[in-house]
Structures are given as structure tokens and as C-alpha cells.
Amino acid sequence: MKSRKVFLWAVALVVIASLVAAGCGGAKETKKEQPKYPTKPITLVCQYAAGGSTDLLARALANSLTKKLGQPVVVENKVGASGTIGTDAVLKSKPDGYTLLTSSTGNFTSTPLVQKVPYDPNKDVRHIINIATHQIVLVVHADSPWKTAEEFIAYVKANPGKLKYGQNSPGGTTHMAMESFRKAAALDMKMVPFGGGAAEVVAALLGKHVDVAVMHPQEAGEHLTAGKLRALLVFADKRIKPLPDVPTAKEKGYNVVMGVTKGVCGPAGMPDDVVKILHDNLKAIMDEEEFKAAAKKTGDFDYLEYMSGDDTAKFLQKMYKEMDPLIKELGLDKKK
Amino acid sequence: MDVVGNLLQGFALALSVDNLTACFVGVLIGTVVGVLPGIGPVGAMALLLPFSFGMDAGTSLILLAGIYYGAMYGGSTTSILINVPGEAASVVTCLDGYQMAKKGRAGAALAVAGIGSWVAGTVGVVFLMLFAPPLGKAALAFGPPEYFAISFVGMLLLSNLSGDSFVKSFLVFMLGMMISTIGIDVLTGFNRLSFGVLELTRGIEFLPCAMGLFGMAEVFAIAVQPYSVGEMIKVRFRELYPSREELKKSVWPIVRGSLIGFPIGLIPGPAAILSSLVSYRLEKGLSRRPEEFGKGAIEGVAGPESANNAASAGAMVPLLALGIPFAPATAVLLGGLMLHGVAPGPTFITGNAHLFWLVVASMYIGNFMLLVLNLPLVGFFASLTKVPPKILIPVVTAIMFVGAYSLNNSLFDIFMLLVFGLLGLAFKYMNYSATPLLVGLVLGPVFEKSLRQGLIMADGNFMFFLQRPISGTLLAVAALIVVWTAYGAIRKRGRIVTGE
Incomplete structure (x- = not known):
């Protein structure tokens, strides 16, 4: 009798354990697409570690977007290989607007130049919006x-x-x-x-x-x-808010303007109306007090900078072209 | 005294209903994720970050910190019961904890691990409270050459943890170092040994590797010889708790583990794992019966399980004193603080004194809660060893699969679990110990990175490492270890020769 009871306890424990674990994993099944968007939870993939600056911004965005769209927006960290793993997973996912990525400069500029990546940094992506630009x-x-x-x-x-x-x-x-x-x-x-x-x-x-x-x-x-x-x-176009006394390299005569942009993107081929819904909601969020308060906490507030999806794409492509010869000159593209 | 006054004020705040609840929820979640293999404190803290948006800074810090040190309590449970480390830092507990469970002493091992964790956790908080600012400054004196020296000494001391033949364990250790070079090189960004497999660019992670070499290998071994594990150990309830002799044996290992764990916690990177390995090595070295280690010595559970708790308190020092997170878990804590507009930095302890003392007070309370929470569970967990293998083994396998998958939400880690399981099985048949491989995997990246950084700093001049006071001293210690070991080996051989 007693061993039977113990067995039941063990089974119960395991069931609970698996449920907890499965919950952490995050469901990713894709159901049939319906005309109305969104009709189910959206996954916002963060390609960097939990607790990092991109992750914090992603969670603040997800929090506000959940309220706007009426569907839960869940942050999932798919970490590794300088963000290539998470980026690739999103760009190869079904372009239905239910799998999005926190876009970060590196994955569309330097990383594809230095390493072999399994996606095309210009063609496979649809940039939706730029939220913040972090200077150096x-x-x-x-x-x-x-x-x-x-x-x-x-x-x-x-x-x-x-x-x-x-x-x-x-x-x-x-x-x-x-x-x-x-x-x-x-x-x-x-x-x-x-x-x-x-x-x-x-x-x-x-x-x-x-x-x-x-x-x-x-x-x-x-x-x-x-x-x-x-x-x-x-290394910015003009002096930045938090450090008003620090001159730009440009002022000193060195034309070096580089920064890390942070925004949201998805796989190429997303329907235009879905992109518009996401863009408009995200843009509206940028003006909300709640998001501003959150951005103050994540450290993004002083760096908030709106750019449309197309402008973001152009900015990134320009940086890609500038970095290309530099990386070759430094011999960093050896292992391509 | 200033400290007492501040601490009392901290306690007054920490004993509010909100803060007590946060503390309890934190340590409870910490225990659960510690018990479950795979899902670690970092993942759990990150998941709970959004919930802390609504709390005030102190409460959310109490909650997140509770998860962090709570996980160090739970980590030993699966190591002892099913040979699967629940937390990276509890790998070394598998060595003797699982052997104790096989002998029917699982309850004793679990209880000692719990008590040791409490003592060390509390001692760690005392150190944190008294020495955080000066220690934070001292940590800055450690640059790449010093980390190289630490990892070099670590390599000499830890590569032969199991006491096998030196050549055998060093070979396995080197294999671990080699495996650690797989993936993107952090210093150049180049892909190494990934053969075009995207998942490999991430590198081989510690947990699937450790779960494979210990847990999965055990499962395979039983599957190969299913009829050899028929008999069950009969354990009476009274025997679930440690005997007086077992407690007596554990006292000094717990004290030593607490004392060495804390400073090791200040080292960036895999501090908690290192602290438990060092403690194990120390206990084995000091023991009058080193041959019992690996066969169920309670000292091999008490020391390491204490050390990793003290290390988790130590890891809070660079975060609170400098605002620099040295470990992934403290990086999430930093994120949590920043979410509340509190940016830890060099002025955190003086500028946010109430917050610092609140957290310190809550850590005392939390550690006590963990003891009360964990000791009654010992009986329940220990009775799990009475579950027949035909039921337990499939369940354990499922837990490991879920755990491995949950690390990165990637099937690749389950594949790695199986690969290392087979490697572990091969090791068993060939009588190799798997532990040196894990030591190599942990030390490899620190060793390689700091050596290369040091050589870049010195234009390739090796003397640079000897010229700096801290690294020079550590390397001199390393030289002494080599001479002493060689002398010991020669003397032993001499004795055998004369004996014949």
C-alpha cells in the first residue's frame, strides 16, 4: 500500500514538473490563419540573453503591446551565436505576424559580414519599426x-x-x-x-x-x-541627451557615426495590413506614458528614436555597406 | 554600531507582509527550479521580471534574489536521488550523493545538503554585509593575467578530482577543454569546429553535457543490463535523517565550504560550479579516508553543497558594490534593479542604503525559510528512492529531456544529452571518470580567454604573467603543487621498488 502511495506521489510530481517545464518552453503551434489579426498569442523572440538591455526593452514592448492588441505578446529568448540563432528562427518562421523579432543592428550588419549566417540580412527580413538608437x-x-x-x-x-x-x-x-x-x-x-x-x-x-x-x-x-x-x-550625428558636454567625433573632424538600432521586425512576406497594424500600434506605444516610464527604467528613454520600417532598412543597409570594407581590411571575415 | 542599526532597520522593512510574501514566493520558486534539472534560476528570474514591473524596487529585488539563492538549495536533490544535477553547481554532489542514495542514505545526504546550504547561505550574507565595499574594490585588481593564474591553479588541482590514474583523468580533462573550444570564439567572433551546424556555434552547454554524462549514462547502463538492478533498498523512516556520526563528519566540511565558497563567488563566470569543485577537492585532500570519496562519503556532499551557497552570496558583491554582474544570474538581477530605476553602481550601497540593508535582511529571512521548507521535504524526496527502477527510469528520462529542451527551447540540446549519455556509458565501461571532462569544460573558456587576453596585453611576453604580484604568486603556488606532486609520486614509486 505504502509503495503505491509513494508511486502516485512520484507521478503527480512528475506531471507537475512537466507542466511547469512545458509552460516555460512556450507554445509555438501555428493554427490556420484568419483574416482578423491578432487572434492568438504573438511570440516576440529576443535573440539575446534574458535580463540584457534588448531583453528588457522587448519585455516592456510586449507588456504595452499586449494591452493594445488584446492578445498576449510573449517574449521568448532564443539565445546564441551572436543572436544568429534567434534571428534565423524568426526569419524562417511563417510570415503571419505571430512570430516577431527584436531587431538589433548586429544581426543585419556586422554578424553576416563576419560569419556565415543562414539568412539574407537584406532580403529575408521585413523591418516594422525602429524604437531606439544606442550611441557609442x-x-x-x-x-x-x-x-x-x-x-x-x-x-x-x-x-x-x-x-x-x-x-x-x-x-x-x-x-x-x-x-x-x-x-x-x-x-x-x-x-x-x-x-x-x-x-x-x-x-x-x-x-x-x-x-x-x-x-x-x-x-x-x-x-x-x-x-x-x-x-x-x-560616435553620433549630434550630442546625446545624457551626456550633453561630451563632443561628437564629427565635431572633432572625424566622420564616425555608428550606433545600435533597436526595433521590431519579422520575416519577409508578412501581409502589409499586418505590418501596418503592428507599426501603428508600436508607434502609438512610443508616445504612451506607461511605455516611456518603462523605457526610463530599461535605459532606452534617452535614446528613443522613431524610424519607419523602410527607413530602418535603409539605415541598416548603409551601415552594412560601410562596415563591409572595414571588416575585410581587419581580416575579420576570414572564416566566411 | 552602524551595521546593527542598519540591519535592524532592514529587518523592520523586510518583515512587512509584502516583502515576506515576496521572499517566500522567491525561495519557493527557487527551490522548485533548483530541483528540476534544466530550468535554472536565470530562466526563472527572467520569466518573472515582467511581473516585478508592478512591485516596488525592494520587493522585486527580494523576489528575484530569493529565486537565485533558493535554487542553490534545490540543486542537490536530483543529484542525490537520480544522479542528474538539478543545477550546474550541484554536479559534484552526484559523485557521493548518488552513491549514498544507493546505500539507502539519501535522506542523510539531503538533510546535510540542506543544513549546509543554510549555514553557508547565512555566513555568506554576513560576509556580504560586512565586506561588500572593500571586496568589490579588490575584485577589480583581477584582470586577465590573474584569471589565467586562477584557472591554471584550478586546472592542476581539479583535473584529477576522482583520484584515478593521472594520465587517464588528464586525457579526459583535455577532451573537456577541447569541447569547450567549439562555437563562436568570443575574442574574435570566428566560428570554430562547428562544421556548418548552426546550433554548434553556440558552443556545447554545460547542463546537457553534465546530465548526459551522469544521468543519461546511468539510464543507459541500466537499460543495457536491466536485470541487475532488481533489488530495492528498504529504508525505515527513522533512517531518513542523518545519524549523529554523519552530522559530526559534516560539521567541518560545511564550515570550510562556507569560508572558501564566498571568495570564489567573486570570480566572474562559472563561480558556483568552481566553488563546489574546489570544496570537494579540499575535503578529499583533508580526509583521513580519501578512498571513501566517490563511494558515498558524506563530506563530499556537505562541503560542496555549502560552498555553492556561499558563492551565490559572494556573487552578489560585484553587483551591489560595483554594479557589475559577474554571473548570468546577477545580470538578470541587475536588469531587475534597472527596471525600477535603481542603477547599481559604485555608489549603490551608500546611495541606496535602505535597499541594500533590506535585501541583506531578506536574505537572512529567506535562508531560514529555505531550511524550514527543505527539511520536511527530505523524507518525501528520500522515499522516492523506493520507487522501482522500471517506473523511475522512464520518468527520470522524461524529466531530463524536458530539462534539456527548456534550456534553449532547442531539440539540439536533447541530441547533445543523448550523445553525452553514450559517451558517459563508454566511460563507465572503460573505467574512466567523467568528472574531469566537466572540469575541462568549465575551466577551458576562462583559461583560453584570459591567456590570450594576457598575451595580447603583453605583446606575447609570457614573463608578464609572473611580473604581476597576484598572478605571479598564484603561478608560484602552481609550481609548488607540481613539484610536490612529482616528489610524492617519485617517493611512492621508490617505496614500491624497495618494497619489492
């Missing part, structure tokens, strides 16, 4: 002798090959921004690559293991405010 800054330790970009550039020119610069996305947008700047200003520095997010490169800069680093401003945010790090240059 050049940062040094507050104890360093360089107070301005000019002092820094003069020092590097006087001491070629002496300084070490850190970056955390080999072949990625931040790396490319630094390399175009290095080329434009004819600077000779050693590049020390870091992996695993900006945390490592920020720690290395704080610990003075590298002399200078490139990153997104919010990745250094608190350390800039607390006066532990100092931003010298921003």
Missing part, C-alpha cells in the same frame, strides 16, 4: 591624464602602440565604431577583446587593465555619474 562612447578612467579628446589623441600619436583599448563585441558595432575612428584619426593602439557583455570590459577599465574602452553610454552610466570613468567622445 569612448571612455577612459577618471584617474587618467586625458581630460579631452584632443589630449587623448595627441598622447596616442606621441606614444604609438602603447595604449590598450578594450571592446566586448568582436566584429560588432562598438568594435567597428572604434576601428573607423582609429582609422580616421590614424591612431595606433592595441586591441584587447573581451567577451560576455559589457560588464567585463567595464570592470577591466575600472581596474586599469585597459586604458580606454568603447561601449554604450548606459553601460558606463553610473560610473560616469559617480566620476569613476570619463567619456571623451561620442
Whole structure:
């Protein structure tokens, strides 16, 4: 009798366990398409790890979009291979508007240039909207002798090959921004690559293991405010809201404008009316107080920048063309 | 004293109904995801992030942190009962915990793991409370050369955890290091050894590999010889709890595990796994009966299970003192904080003192809740060992499949589980221990990355590693280990020769 009871308990436990696990997995069955959209839950795939900046933005968008559309929008993290796995999964999915992707610059520019990817970064995608653009800054330790970009550039020119610069996305947008700047200003520095997010490169800069680093401003945010790090240059078209005193590279005569765009896209071939519904709702969300409050928390607020789907596509294609020769010159496309 | 006053204020806030509920829900979810193989604290925390939108910053941080350290309690359960690590950090618990279960001592192993987790968790919070700011600064002194030195010492100490022949375990360790190079190279972005398979570019993940080598291999072994596992162990209820002798044996391993786990938690990356491996190695080294390890020594459960809890408190230090997450789970915690407009940074502890002390207080409460939650469950879990294999094995297999799939929502990980299961079976037949492979898989990336970064920094000059004080000292320790081991081996051989 007793062993029977134990067995029943075991079965119950397993059933609960499997249910929980299945729930975490996220259902992905596609039912017959109906004219009205949306009639069932939408999956918003995030190609980066949970808790990262793209993921947080995705969750804020999903939260607002759920209320707008009346159907649950579920964030699913399909992580790996610099986002290629998640991007590929969405671009190969049924173009019915029920599987969407948080678009990020790298997957449509640098990554396809550096690695072999199983999708066409220009043809297989339909960009719906751009929500935010994250600029890139050049940062040094507050104890360093360089107070301005000019002092820094003069020092590097006087001491070629002496300084070490850190970056955390080999072949990625931040790396490319630094390399175009290095080329434009004819600077000779050693590049020390870091992996695993900006945390490592920020720690290395704080610990003075590298002399200078490139990153997104919010990745250094608190350390800039607390006066532990100092931003010298921003690689943007114009000065950015959070760092009004930091000059752009353009002002100093180096035409380096690169940034990471964040928006929503889906597979090519989505019906135009579905794209319009999504675009209009997302655009409306950008003006809502609730989303703005969420964006303040995710760190996107200062960087919110609306672009239509077509403009986003053009912007990304332009960056793709600029990076192509740079990546070839650095020999980063070897393994294609 | 300042600390006492702050802490009391923290307790006053943490004992509100909202915060107590959040703490309880957090540790409960943590225990559940810890018990279930595959789904880990990182996934669970990420899933709950959207729910925390509506809570205030302190409450949501209590909830998320509860999941994180709660998972360290549950992780040992499946390691002990079915040889499947529920959490990466509990791999080493399989070695002796499962052997104890086979001897009918599952209850003792589970109870000691629970008590050890509580002691270490509490000690870890004390350290966090007292030393977070200075330790945070100290962590910054560690750059690539220092991490290389740490991983080098780790390699020497941990590659032969099972005590097999050195050549055999080192071969398996090297295989693990090689497997760790599969996938996109984080330093250059190049694809390595992926042979055009997209899923391989992600690299071989630790959990499918560990579940395969331990759990799946065990399933295969039973499937190959189905009639050899007929007999069941009869366990009486009173025997479910540890005997006085078993408790006595566990005291020092728990203390040592708590003390070494915390500083190891400060290392970026696989800190929790490393802490449990180091603790196991230490206990084995100190034991008067090292031959009992791997055959069901309770010290091999008590030490590591304590160490990984202390490490989870240690991992909070860089996050709270510097605002830099060194581990994936603390990265999600950082995300949770930022969602509430609290950006942790160098000024977090002074600028958001009430929040810091609230979390510290809630961690004391949460650890106590976990003990109360887990000890009564020991009897229930331990009685699962009485389920006949013909029922248990298919169920275990299903749990592993679901667990592997849930990691990345990818069938590829189930395939990996089976591949490593077969490899584990082959190891069993050839009398190789699988643990060095996992050690190689954990240490490989740290070793490779920090060596290459260090060499780039020094223009290829190896002396650079010796010139820096911390890495130089660590490498000197490594040299001593090599000399000592070689001396020991020569003396042993000399004895055998004279004996003959």
C-alpha cells in the first residue's frame, strides 16, 4: 500500500514538473490563419540573453503591446551565436505576424559580414519599426591624464602602440565604431577583446587593465555619474541627451557615426495590413506614458528614436555597406 | 554600531507582509527550479521580471534574489536521488550523493545538503554585509593575467578530482577543454569546429553535457543490463535523517565550504560550479579516508553543497558594490534593479542604503525559510528512492529531456544529452571518470580567454604573467603543487621498488 502511495506521489510530481517545464518552453503551434489579426498569442523572440538591455526593452514592448492588441505578446529568448540563432528562427518562421523579432543592428550588419549566417540580412527580413538608437562612447578612467579628446589623441600619436583599448563585441558595432575612428584619426593602439557583455570590459577599465574602452553610454552610466570613468567622445550625428558636454567625433573632424538600432521586425512576406497594424500600434506605444516610464527604467528613454520600417532598412543597409570594407581590411571575415 | 542599526532597520522593512510574501514566493520558486534539472534560476528570474514591473524596487529585488539563492538549495536533490544535477553547481554532489542514495542514505545526504546550504547561505550574507565595499574594490585588481593564474591553479588541482590514474583523468580533462573550444570564439567572433551546424556555434552547454554524462549514462547502463538492478533498498523512516556520526563528519566540511565558497563567488563566470569543485577537492585532500570519496562519503556532499551557497552570496558583491554582474544570474538581477530605476553602481550601497540593508535582511529571512521548507521535504524526496527502477527510469528520462529542451527551447540540446549519455556509458565501461571532462569544460573558456587576453596585453611576453604580484604568486603556488606532486609520486614509486 505504502509503495503505491509513494508511486502516485512520484507521478503527480512528475506531471507537475512537466507542466511547469512545458509552460516555460512556450507554445509555438501555428493554427490556420484568419483574416482578423491578432487572434492568438504573438511570440516576440529576443535573440539575446534574458535580463540584457534588448531583453528588457522587448519585455516592456510586449507588456504595452499586449494591452493594445488584446492578445498576449510573449517574449521568448532564443539565445546564441551572436543572436544568429534567434534571428534565423524568426526569419524562417511563417510570415503571419505571430512570430516577431527584436531587431538589433548586429544581426543585419556586422554578424553576416563576419560569419556565415543562414539568412539574407537584406532580403529575408521585413523591418516594422525602429524604437531606439544606442550611441557609442569612448571612455577612459577618471584617474587618467586625458581630460579631452584632443589630449587623448595627441598622447596616442606621441606614444604609438602603447595604449590598450578594450571592446566586448568582436566584429560588432562598438568594435567597428572604434576601428573607423582609429582609422580616421590614424591612431595606433592595441586591441584587447573581451567577451560576455559589457560588464567585463567595464570592470577591466575600472581596474586599469585597459586604458580606454568603447561601449554604450548606459553601460558606463553610473560610473560616469559617480566620476569613476570619463567619456571623451561620442560616435553620433549630434550630442546625446545624457551626456550633453561630451563632443561628437564629427565635431572633432572625424566622420564616425555608428550606433545600435533597436526595433521590431519579422520575416519577409508578412501581409502589409499586418505590418501596418503592428507599426501603428508600436508607434502609438512610443508616445504612451506607461511605455516611456518603462523605457526610463530599461535605459532606452534617452535614446528613443522613431524610424519607419523602410527607413530602418535603409539605415541598416548603409551601415552594412560601410562596415563591409572595414571588416575585410581587419581580416575579420576570414572564416566566411 | 552602524551595521546593527542598519540591519535592524532592514529587518523592520523586510518583515512587512509584502516583502515576506515576496521572499517566500522567491525561495519557493527557487527551490522548485533548483530541483528540476534544466530550468535554472536565470530562466526563472527572467520569466518573472515582467511581473516585478508592478512591485516596488525592494520587493522585486527580494523576489528575484530569493529565486537565485533558493535554487542553490534545490540543486542537490536530483543529484542525490537520480544522479542528474538539478543545477550546474550541484554536479559534484552526484559523485557521493548518488552513491549514498544507493546505500539507502539519501535522506542523510539531503538533510546535510540542506543544513549546509543554510549555514553557508547565512555566513555568506554576513560576509556580504560586512565586506561588500572593500571586496568589490579588490575584485577589480583581477584582470586577465590573474584569471589565467586562477584557472591554471584550478586546472592542476581539479583535473584529477576522482583520484584515478593521472594520465587517464588528464586525457579526459583535455577532451573537456577541447569541447569547450567549439562555437563562436568570443575574442574574435570566428566560428570554430562547428562544421556548418548552426546550433554548434553556440558552443556545447554545460547542463546537457553534465546530465548526459551522469544521468543519461546511468539510464543507459541500466537499460543495457536491466536485470541487475532488481533489488530495492528498504529504508525505515527513522533512517531518513542523518545519524549523529554523519552530522559530526559534516560539521567541518560545511564550515570550510562556507569560508572558501564566498571568495570564489567573486570570480566572474562559472563561480558556483568552481566553488563546489574546489570544496570537494579540499575535503578529499583533508580526509583521513580519501578512498571513501566517490563511494558515498558524506563530506563530499556537505562541503560542496555549502560552498555553492556561499558563492551565490559572494556573487552578489560585484553587483551591489560595483554594479557589475559577474554571473548570468546577477545580470538578470541587475536588469531587475534597472527596471525600477535603481542603477547599481559604485555608489549603490551608500546611495541606496535602505535597499541594500533590506535585501541583506531578506536574505537572512529567506535562508531560514529555505531550511524550514527543505527539511520536511527530505523524507518525501528520500522515499522516492523506493520507487522501482522500471517506473523511475522512464520518468527520470522524461524529466531530463524536458530539462534539456527548456534550456534553449532547442531539440539540439536533447541530441547533445543523448550523445553525452553514450559517451558517459563508454566511460563507465572503460573505467574512466567523467568528472574531469566537466572540469575541462568549465575551466577551458576562462583559461583560453584570459591567456590570450594576457598575451595580447603583453605583446606575447609570457614573463608578464609572473611580473604581476597576484598572478605571479598564484603561478608560484602552481609550481609548488607540481613539484610536490612529482616528489610524492617519485617517493611512492621508490617505496614500491624497495618494497619489492
